[in-house]
Amino acid sequence: xxxxxxxxxxxxxxxxxxxxxxSAEQLKQVLYKMYLIRxxxxxxxxxxxxxxxxxxxxxxxxxxxxxxxxxxxxxxDDQITSTHRGHGHCIxxxxxxxxxxxxxxxxxxxxxxxxxxSMHIADVAKGNLGANGIVGGGIPIAVGAALSxxxxxxxxxxxxxxxxxxxxxxxxxxxxxxxxxxxxxxxFVCENNGYGMSTSTxxxxxxxxxxxxAAAYSMPGVIVNGNxxxxxxxxxxxxxxxxxxxxxxxxxxxxxYRHRGxxxxxxxxxxxxxxxxxxxxxxxxxTLFENELREFGFIDDKGIEAIRSxxxxxxxxxxxxxxxSPSPDVSETGNYVYTEQA
Amino acid sequence: MDAMVRELSYxxxxxxxxxxxxxxxxRVFLMxxxxxxxxxxFQVTGDLVERYGTERVIDxxxxxxxxxxxxxxxxxxxxxxxxxxxxxxxxxxxxxxIVNQAAKMxxxxxxxxxxxxxxxxxxxxGTGAAAQHSQxxxxxxxxxxxxxxxxxxxxxxxxxxxxxxxxxPDPVMIFEHKLLYKMKGxxxxxxxxxxxxxxxxxxxxxxxxxxxxSIMVHKALDAAATLEAEGIDxxxxxxxxxxxxxxxxxxxxxxxxxxxxxxxxxxxxxGIGAEVSAMIAESEAFDYLDAPIVRLGxxxxxxxxxxxxxxxxxxxVPDIISAARDLVKGVR
Ligand SMILES: Cc1ncc(C[n+]2csc(CCOP(=O)(O)OP(=O)(O)O)c2C)c(N)n1
Ligand SMILES: [Mg+2]
Numbered sequence: 065x066x067x068x069x070x071x072x073x074x075x076x077x078x079x080x081x082x083x084x085x086x087s088a089e090q091l092k093q094v095l096y097k098m099y100l101i102r103x104x105x106x107x108x109x110x111x112x113x114x115x116x117x118x119x120x121x122x123x124x125x126x127x128x129x130x131x132x133x134x135x136x137x138x139x140x141d142d143q144i145t146s147t148h149r150g151h152g153h154c155i156x157x158x159x160x161x162x163x164x165x166x167x168x169x170x171x172x173x174x175x176x177x178x179x180x181x182s183m184h185i186a187d188v189a190k191g192n193l194g195a196n197g198i199v200g201g202g203i204p205i206a207v208g209a210a211l212s213x214x215x216x217x218x219x220x221x222x223x224x225x226x227x228x229x230x231x232x233x234x235x236x237x238x239x240x241x242x243x244x245x246x247x248x249x250x251x252f253v254c255e256n257n258g259y260g261m262s263t264s265t266x267x268x269x270x271x272x273x274x275x276x277x278a279a280a281y282s283m284p285g286v287i288v289n290g291n292x293x294x295x296x297x298x299x300x301x302x303x304x305x306x307x308x309x310x311x312x313x314x315x316x317x318x319x320x321y322r323h324r325g326x327x328x329x330x331x332x333x334x335x336x337x338x339x340x341x342x343x344x345x346x347x348x349x350x351t352l353f354e355n356e357l358r359e360f361g362f363i364d365d366k367g368i369e370a371i372r373s374x375x376x377x378x379x380x381x382x383x384x385x386x387x388x389s390p391s392p393d394v395s396e397t398g399n400y401v402y403t404e405q406a
Numbered sequence: 407m408d409a410m411v412r413e414l415s416y417x418x419x420x421x422x423x424x425x426x427x428x429x430x431x432x433r434v435f436l437m438x439x440x441x442x443x444x445x446x447x448f449q450v451t452g453d454l455v456e457r458y459g460t461e462r463v464i465d466x467x468x469x470x471x472x473x474x475x476x477x478x479x480x481x482x483x484x485x486x487x488x489x490x491x492x493x494x495x496x497x498x499x500x501x502x503x504i505v506n507q508a509a510k511m512x513x514x515x516x517x518x519x520x521x522x523x524x525x526x527x528x529x530x531x532g533t534g535a536a537a538q539h540s541q542x543x544x545x546x547x548x549x550x551x552x553x554x555x556x557x558x559x560x561x562x563x564x565x566x567x568x569x570x571x572x573x574x575p576d577p578v579m580i581f582e583h584k585l586l587y588k589m590k591g592x593x594x595x596x597x598x599x600x601x602x603x604x605x606x607x608x609x610x611x612x613x614x615x616x617x618x619x620s621i622m623v624h625k626a627l628d629a630a631a632t633l634e635a636e637g638i639d640x641x642x643x644x645x646x647x648x649x650x651x652x653x654x655x656x657x658x659x660x661x662x663x664x665x666x667x668x669x670x671x672x673x674x675x676x677g678i679g680a681e682v683s684a685m686i687a688e689s690e691a692f693d694y695l696d697a698p699i700v701r702l703g704x705x706x707x708x709x710x711x712x713x714x715x716x717x718x719x720x721x722x723v724p725d726i727i728s729a730a731r732d733l734v735k736g737v738r
Binding site for chain 1: 442443445447469470471472499534538705706707711714715718
């Protein structure tokens, strides 16, 4: 989603960052993808309820602006590491939903050929080095990818997504320190949705803001409203520029909320219905972005309708593709353990 | 036995054991991720936080290394922590504290301290949780002198062995197969212990000894029932403790049946079955063997997500049946 058009109409001069920076077509594409993430997860959820998908899954519904905003200034060659709540990151970085559905259905056409499922969804070709089943597991890996970028002079920027809960793992602290010492082109994005499973940040974390941790590692710590696409994209844009010019890492804290439970087995006993309801009806990131697009004249109701039906079609087609795809053969259980098959 | 015996699930049995331990001893407390109001990822702690409060049922941040270390430190200094890992896979993040500290502290300090910590590890595959949430790592810890490692297979043992673990002055690691949590079985009320280091003969037989661990005990018993109809009489030994291992029970059984099969879910190579086999090869039972020892274990692969592949990576009842037939018939 890179390619910031510099031709900014004067009439947009007072608008928030993204409306000055990107074309109407690009912004409509963002709305399309935000819907795509939402409907993908709703589709996955429904398929799970109907027993078509096994295991568990972690939905990012409510966090779409964060995934899209962060990935907006990234180029196709840039890379990300993602989390257990990684469907949005995957789509935002350019994955096709049909191959994601196929993965969830355990099919050979899936991104991980049915071996990984939701928790390990990846799209290496598009720069997504993978979701992760281990909280904090992707953070040092992103630093390693950034080290490669520096050593191999590829110019790639790497984004590491993680949650608020992950900031209490040792890996987070060790990784940020190395990235800062070596001035690596990496951006740490903490999607703070208020909870690590059932534990609120107030009960788990000694600092008020995760971004406050940045001071300990001598890097900028930026807080954004993660439900406002433009705010997220602007912070990401600056962090990408900083990383690309060799100035080193940034920690962005994107404050957001997950509408759904932690996973499929969550009874939501650690938060109130009112709190959930408030975020859903007053701060939904898609509604907020849609309203701005409409208000600033980038789209009309017809345009929105077209996006919604386009997304619905892509989701329906994706599920059909997944259903029709073949399952791996049990004789192939040993594949991919090593690069050279025994 | 005058205690009332009820049917409890494996998870309920553990919960009851933890409650009894906390009632009996003020020093006992629970630590882990989301064990409070959430009730634990597998609802093992359930509503214990309501009964014992957040001072004794402590939600930790997502900090396995730190959390395990805090439990070790508390244990060394007089408390009796029971630390829950959300999944056994996350033991890998805490290996330092488990392997370098908990296991060795008493030894390194010349016996000046002991480390009465209990750690619980929900383990195993079968839930579609894929490669990082389905492992069976008990042999890793079984390789470390200083630790005790147990794998209760029934609700009765889950309760009795947990209470034995709490009473034990040394670090005890409990591996609980996730698919067992809902399994029901008879559990007496009140306090009792099941000794650590003692195997249990679940089924007596003449033709073949199957040494199994955890969920594989049940699969072996299922297989034995089928084999009985074919005239093959299987003895099933539930190893229960992998360190310190009850060698004598296995030796005695093999001397009786002259055939040995080991079955576990963990990867076969360098696994517990290898240890049991080598132990028998070194023992007086070796001379009694009528056939080569057979091991069934997990495939040499991480656990895949796809459900069919997932099943294919761990031994199933038909695998045990056909291996037993071949073993008894002398087919290699
Ligand atoms: C090392 C490790 N510990 C615990 C877990 C279990 N777990 C999975 S997600 C999660 C909560 C993570 O919270 P956060 O980082 O805030 O991300 P969120 O789920 O809110 O997106 C926990 C405890 C895990 N997968 N890995
Ligand atoms: Mg969170």
